[in-house]
């Protein structure tokens with residue numbers, strides 16, 4: 001078994017170093033503050049008289065966040081400081097209006113909505129878990145991930161150690177081909193089929209960015225971020241060759257037309273991904289890179305489960321299931337159900353534990369990672385969240401690998417690396433929250449555990465099925 | 473310099489307090505429209521503004537504000553009642569009883585509350601003692617309760633201990649023999665809906681000297697409530713906990729507050745056999761405290777699903793009447809309370825509604841900087857002054873009055889004389905996925921007086937319990 005880097009004999013707790021990575025491209029403020037200046041002037045005059053010139057009273061402002069604390073107070077509000085508490089407008093309805101900033105509201109697209117952009121923005125900027133007061137504010141449920149809740153236990157903990165036991169949860173996952181059992185001879189030496197896999201410390205890797213968004217800086221950011229977080233990044237072979245990349249955290253993405261360039265690869269990759277299945281090319285890769293784990297990219301086309309099983313019969317052990325950026329398969333079904341279908345197909349033929357399923361498409365928030373794993377993935381390949389973390393703007397709908405337009409600027413590489421490390425650290429911490437609440441000690445144990453999740457369609461029928469009008 | 477014998481600080485507080493209260497009164501009337509940035513899917517601008525009206529008048533709004541449902545597109549927001557034809561409505565409102573008992577066991581003290589709700593746990597530290605006082609005084613006025621939350625009793629609320637539920641949570645902050653003996657009801661908090669399985673966290677900034685003193689901790693240091701009780705790993709351990717409370721206060725009723733996991737029905741049965749009188753199931757969509765965003769939406773089920781699950785299972789086990797089920801975590805309106813009861817709860821626990829009554833705009837900044845800018849979830853000495861306990865009590869009490877009025881109205885239109893008759897009557901509900909409320913996130917303008925909603929006046933005189 002290949003472990004990417006950490007071969008230290010002693011236990012080292014995995015950690016991603018976070019540090020603030022403030023925006024390098026101006027990000028629109030959340031709120032717009034509109035003050036009717038003549039009314040403000042009138043109020044100040046009135047108060048000057050009423051409070052007999054007491055400056056401290058007259059200039060005491062409603063905003064505790066400093067929006068009106070600039071040199072000219074409310075005459076030039078500092079909108080970037082506004083958190084939308086609405087105290088000013090509550091106090092002075094005729095004078096102050098607070099609006100949601102349309103520039104901010106319009107960020108993202110119909111799947112990667114402004115709320116998700118805000119979260120990724122905060123997470124990549126700070127590396128922290130978003131915490132807010134006053135309960136949940138969104139829709140009740142919905143399609144896909146929104147109609148799914150993870151379980152918790154009132155009393156079961158991952159361990160009895162630590163404040164919450166969370167500190168000891170493993171987020172490591174294996175990628176590769178695994179025998180169902182290990183065999184040893186009488187001298188304790190492993191015989192028979194041996195595992196051919198690598199371990200990454202988080203169930204997240206970076207998918208190849210779409211052609212429209214590729215820049216040299218982005219490539220460098222992805223490679224360094226994957227290296228520093230000990231995970232993987234998938235990159236097209238031509239790009240690897242163009243930038244002379246030699247790094248075992250990089251997974252070359254090989255298309256049919258790359259066949260002749262394989263020999264130019266200047267390093268022995270730990271994993272290779274085929275853009276689509278080709279038996280001949282698969283054979284060549286296996287011959288040329290016998291140590292490498294070979295994954296096959298598989299779109300969610302109608303009947304993809306049959307294709308999955310067929311490829312397992314051909315000896316493929318790792319699949320990268322690819323949905324659109326909006327989380328859809330080719331027939332419009334949401335990836336949540338498609339992942340489950342793929343997972344169950346493998347379970348039904350007794351091949352699930354031999355196989356690794358990586359998935360991408362529509363996984364755009366921290367909570368989507370455990371949900372996708374519960375539905376049946378081993379690991380998630382991040383696509384659009386990477387670009388959003390690097391402050392790329394979506395222009396129109398960014399639907400899939402070929403249909404998208406990102407406004408991605410050249411950004412400093414060090415900054416970009418920190419943004420992605422922050423994002424991964426935050427998502428990992430949130431994964432720990434979910435696993436801790438479930439009382440699970442390893443993310444591996446949540447794979448396919450749909451019994452530890454609740455689905456809206458099931459809950460709804462159980463709770464409301466007998467109510468008149470339900471199902472109409 | 474002083475003006476009218478008032479210090480500068482007093483004048484500043486007065487200036488802002490007067491302006492704020494005027495705002496709470498003016499905005500819902502609609503002359504300025506609605507604050508464009510107010511509200512969200514669960515608590516729409518209409519719901520917030522109508523709660524402000526109710527806090528002022530004690531009645532639901534009559535100017536077209538939607539005061540019954542939010543715009544979340546699910547749960548309570550897609551349920552309606554199947555009211556009887558008007559000629560079958562009960563005409564004498566005085567016949568309608570909104571009281572419930574908090575003890576269904578054949579033994580131990582009988583406690584009845586005049587309205588089917590009490591106030592949920594908000595600790596000293598997470599809210600100011602002015603807010604605590606407002607809540608507990610309203611509870612006293614209505615013959616109900618409010619929970620201390622995990623933070624003990626500041627001296628100011630001790631005189632109201634007969635209307636306080638002492639909460640014992642995993643950090644045991646503020647828990648002493650004395651505070652367990654104070655209260656007629658003791659609540660063991662295993663989990664809370666907004667952060668199920670995650671424990672609690674009081675930020676260092678809020679742990680002032682007085683908060684730390686009551687919690688027996690060090691000022692200005694973050695306080696973690698671990699999850700779960702590290703002394704409870706089984707139903708037997710759970711029973712041991714309840715027995716421990718009973719040993720200290722044999723007269724107390726025992727409440728167990730849990731979250732809503734897949735097996736919430738089993739948890740309910742386990743709590744019953746461990747000796748609980750009340751089970752508080754706390755769904756994931758409510759709460760007033762700060763919580764990781766990931767926990768609020770994604771861990772544990774919404775209370776609308778948990779209530780019927782628990783109710784039906786307790787019925788099938790033949791123990792439904794002996795365990796009081798209180799639902800919380802997203803109860804916003806009188807209609808939510810009625811729907812929760814129709815789904816199978818005995819009553820509800822209110823939290824956010826009370827804060828909205830005294831000015832919360834649901835802006836979610838509770839943990840930022842000095843805490844709530846409206847003086848609610850803060851221990852900042854200046855900001856806390858914005859809530860005067862008498863004013864706060866009157867506002868909360870008026871919302872209670874309006875809620876009771878609406879519950880009676882619902883009951884009479886269903887032909888029921890007691891809220892207890894509504895429990896588990898999901899046959900009186902209608903499921904309406906196309907509920908008009910669900911288009912109202914981008915809400916219509918407040919209507920003119922001539923479009924006023926007709927509210928039946930026949931039950932405005934509340935029944936004195």
Ligand code: SF4
Nearest residue numbers: 063082083085086088
């Ligand atoms: S809404 Fe709140 S933060 Fe924004 S300007 Fe007004 S008082 Fe300040």
Ligand code: SF4
Nearest residue numbers: 832833835836838844
């Ligand atoms: S900070 Fe905002 S959400 Fe929190 S209590 Fe105050 S007004 Fe309500």
